[in-house]
Amino acid sequence: MRSLASILRAIAPIVVIGASGGAGLLGGCGLLPDQIDETSSWSANKLYAEAKSSMAEGAYDKAIKYFEKLEARFPFGRYAQQAQLEVAYAYFRQGEVASAIAACDRFIRLHPNHPNVDYAYYLKGLANFNEDLGLIGYVAQQDLTERDPKAARDSFDAFKVLVAKYPESKYTPDATARMKYLVNAMASNEVHVARYYMKREAYVAALNRAQTSLKTYPDAPANEEALFIMIKAYDALGMADLRDDAERVMRRNFPTSEYYARGLNTNTPWWKLW
Numbered sequence: 386m387r388s389l390a391s392i393l394r395a396i397a398p399i400v401v402i403g404a405s406g407g408a409g410l411l412g413g414c415g416l417l418p419d420q421i422d423e424t425s426s427w428s429a430n431k432l433y434a435e436a437k438s439s440m441a442e443g444a445y446d447k448a449i450k451y452f453e454k455l456e457a458r459f460p461f462g463r464y465a466q467q468a469q470l471e472v473a474y475a476y477f478r479q480g481e482v483a484s485a486i487a488a489c490d491r492f493i494r495l496h497p498n499h500p501n502v503d504y505a506y507y508l509k510g511l512a513n514f515n516e517d518l519g520l521i522g523y524v525a526q527q528d529l530t531e532r533d534p535k536a537a538r539d540s541f542d543a544f545k546v547l548v549a550k551y552p553e554s555k556y557t558p559d560a561t562a563r564m565k566y567l568v569n570a571m572a573s574n575e576v577h578v579a580r581y582y583m584k585r586e587a588y589v590a591a592l593n594r595a596q597t598s599l600k601t602y603p604d605a606p607a608n609e610e611a612l613f614i615m616i617k618a619y620d621a622l623g624m625a626d627l628r629d630d631a632e633r634v635m636r637r638n639f640p641t642s643e644y645y646a647r648g649l650n651t652n653t654p655w656w657k658l659w
Contacts, residue, residue, distance in 0.1 A: 424451070429459040436471065445479040448472075466496060470505060477512050485512045486539075503547055507556035510543035514563055534574050541567045572598045572605030579614045588618040609635070613644040 424432060436451035452472040456465050473488035489509035493502060513536045544560040544567075551557060579594035595611040595618070602608065612635040619628035635642065 424454055429455060429462045429464045432458070433464045433468065436468070440471070440475060440478075443478075445475045448475045449479070466492075466499065469495070470501060473505065473508055477508060482512050482515070485509075503551040503554040503556055506543050506547040506551075507554075507560055510540045510547065510560060510563065513537070513540035513543065514567070534571050537567050537571050537574075541571070568602050569605045569607050572602035572607040572611070575601070576607045576611050576614065579611065583614055583618060586621070588621045592618045609639045609642055609644065612639070613642070613647075 424435075427435070432451050432455040436448045436455065439445070439448035439451060449472055452468040452475065455462075455468045456472075459465055469488065469492045473485050473492060476482075476485035476488055486509055489505045489512070492499070492505045493509075496502060499505075541564055544564045547554060547560050548557050548564070575594050575598035579591045579598070582588070582591035582594065591614055595614045598605065598611045599608050612631055615631040616628055616635065619625075619631060635644075
């Protein structure tokens with residue numbers, strides 16, 4: 386068995402003696418220039434100032450690095466909580482949605498009574514909102530039946546908490562407006578799926594999705610089309626009484642609907658109605 390002294394000699398750094406008699410270390414102990422952390426001697430104030438400056442310049446990745454160093458080195462300082470909130474915004478602007486949402490959740494969990502926790506809820510809602518901004522955005526030309534409306538629901542839930550808990554928040558009016566959009570977006574998703582089934586003559590499935598929209602989002606404008614789909618589906622199934630009931634509801638709620646002109650009582654092929 387090797388002695389402890391021989392093991393220590395084997396792993397000791399090599400020592401070279403220069404011409405001047407000075408000793409230097411060769412091996413893995415030295416730091417290369419690109420390994421030197423320029424922020425190591427920075428104060429909390431300096432780190433925060435540099436992070437904010439990077440944010441202003443749009444260098445969000447650098448800002449994130451500074452904010453995270455600030456929190457790690459000065460966890461109990463006056464900048465630590467602000468850094469947690471700022472890093473969430475930096476992730477949001479960087480387009481790292483999952484990281485932004487995680488940072489918001491962390492801030493809410495750690496500081497539920499913080500004066501700016503309303504902003505954390507707002508930013509979380511906004512991140513999810515932008516993640517699925519095109520839920521009814523036909524501009525993207527993506528089939529809505531292939532989309533998961535989870536981001537829209539998560540966005541709505543975050544805004545809902547904000548509006549309920551902080552009605553006087555400066556972010557509440559915008560959150561309320563976005564909630565209205567999201568309600569119709571989610572209803573439109575259901576209606577789009579119903580339309581998809583109608584085109585494939587899956588009338589029962591179309592009825593189920595149209596009814597889901599009506600029951601879950603009763604005030605959504607998209608329900609005008611949901612009722613129209615129900616009328617056409619009942620008609621196709623030969624269920625005259627239910628068809629007439631759906632038409633009465635539609636005429637009472639949407640007396641000037643454009644769908645009347647498209648023909649509630651015609652046998653026009655479904656695909657020609659759009």
